[in-house]
Amino acid sequence: MQVYLVGGAVRDALLGLPPGDRDFVVVGATPEQLLTLGYRQVGRDFPVFLHPQTGEEYALARTERKSGRGYTGFVVHAAPDVTLEDDLRRRDFTINAIAQAEDGTLIDPYNGVRDLHARVLRHVSDAFAEDPLRVLRAARFMARFAALGFTIAPETLALMRAMVDSGELEALVPERVWQELSRALRSARTSAFLCALRECGALKVALPEVDALYGVPQRAEYHPEIDTGRHIELVCDMAATLAPGDDLIGFAALTHDLGKALTPADELPKHVMHEQHGIPPLQALAARLKVPTEHRQLAEIACREHLNVHRLHELRDDTVLRLFERIDAFRKPERVRQLALVCEADKRGRAGLEDSAYPQAAELQRLFEVARGVTAGDFPDIAPGPALGEAIRKARVMAIAKARTSSSRA
Numbered sequence: 001m002q003v004y005l006v007g008g009a010v011r012d013a014l015l016g017l018p019p020g021d022r023d024f025v026v027v028g029a030t031p032e033q034l035l036t037l038g039y040r041q042v043g044r045d046f047p048v049f050l051h052p053q054t055g056e057e058y059a060l061a062r063t064e065r066k067s068g069r070g071y072t073g074f075v076v077h078a079a080p081d082v083t084l085e086d087d088l089r090r091r092d093f094t095i096n097a098i099a100q101a102e103d104g105t106l107i108d109p110y111n112g113v114r115d116l117h118a119r120v121l122r123h124v125s126d127a128f129a130e131d132p133l134r135v136l137r138a139a140r141f142m143a144r145f146a147a148l149g150f151t152i153a154p155e156t157l158a159l160m161r162a163m164v165d166s167g168e169l170e171a172l173v174p175e176r177v178w179q180e181l182s183r184a185l186r187s188a189r190t191s192a193f194l195c196a197l198r199e200c201g202a203l204k205v206a207l208p209e210v211d212a213l214y215g216v217p218q219r220a221e222y223h224p225e226i227d228t229g230r231h232i233e234l235v236c237d238m239a240a241t242l243a244p245g246d247d248l249i250g251f252a253a254l255t256h257d258l259g260k261a262l263t264p265a266d267e268l269p270k271h272v273m274h275e276q277h278g279i280p281p282l283q284a285l286a287a288r289l290k291v292p293t294e295h296r297q298l299a300e301i302a303c304r305e306h307l308n309v310h311r312l313h314e315l316r317d318d319t320v321l322r323l324f325e326r327i328d329a330f331r332k333p334e335r336v337r338q339l340a341l342v343c344e345a346d347k348r349g350r351a352g353l354e355d356s357a358y359p360q361a362a363e364l365q366r367l368f369e370v371a372r373g374v375t376a377g378d379f380p381d382i383a384p385g386p387a388l389g390e391a392i393r394k395a396r397v398m399a400i401a402k403a404r405t406s407s408s409r410a
Ligand SMILES: Nc1ccn([C@@H]2O[C@H](COP(=O)(O)OP(=O)(O)OP(=O)(O)O)[C@@H](O)[C@H]2O)c(=O)n1
Pocket: 006, 007, 008, 009, 020, 023, 090, 091, 092, 093, 096, 097, 131, 133, 134, 137
């Protein structure tokens, strides 16, 4: 039996990137042999085994990789006579189809190293089309490696387009789509993910609510030269700069303006009430992809409240308190910082405003701390009940008012 390191670990090492998970492929062994050696099988029909000491994944070389409806991974066939080349040929991209033997030798029958140097994402063989998720994976790798200047090979882009046109993407299970989207949102350049998906037509299929923002003009006084889709790309990239690797902030950044595709079009669009219009498409997207509750909730908050945060200085003191109550900040204080981050990304995601200050972020946090400083302990004479709640609210509004006047005087 021979063991090879494969996939992302070899690729990232060659790119000089920090090591992630290591996956191995095992050639010339049967499941029984691995079990005798103490490996533990993961899943019943799945020829992947965990190493007895390291817990790392060892997969038997496979002849087929397919994703089916209702299945979140591969349906695979492994047989002892499958060669390493057979296995590599059925992988997605040449840069992911390089194997490394235990003595360090690289086995690279599909020229993955050449493509790594040329910064090209190229499919290995027609077997690419066996798994439609690979269209999304291509876009995700574009986001992950954006700083390195990767492009998608023309023949791969053509194949991706054909896969989209044949309707195969519709069969993808939502969990797999969300997994790729959340990985893209955790990368430094979500914009590259969106661009690649648009280029092959997959954005319309996977994220139609986001696709609808392209071609929708922004308010002329902000930046007439770009549309709302491009604005969202900039906001997502800014969110990744402000909160690197945080897909919670990323998802809210991606979806906070969905309503702009639904507000009436006119010469100078003002997108009146887009914060309300945005909720139904956001909920549809979140339900379809089974987006985690926390992500959906923050996205709804950002959609509803972003305009309020932008004009925080215009809000009445009691309206500021109501905002904190609506976002449930007294139970979940981290939401204040999260909402402020999305709003800052929104503001700085406007052409020419990348370096501008966003004082609302610190102000929102400051006013929340002041309001949070008022507690039931300040009213020892009032018994728990509605009267106590009312007293706390009034005192919080006064505390907010005082904090605002003292800072405006300063
Ligand atoms: N749909 C897929 C998923 C995975 N793979 C293969 O399985 C390897 C491991 O997949 P995964 O862990 O999902 O991705 P990585 O390439 O390791 O990338 P990352 O570092 O982002 O995890 C890939 O390199 C690729 O060879 C594939 O061919 N097709």
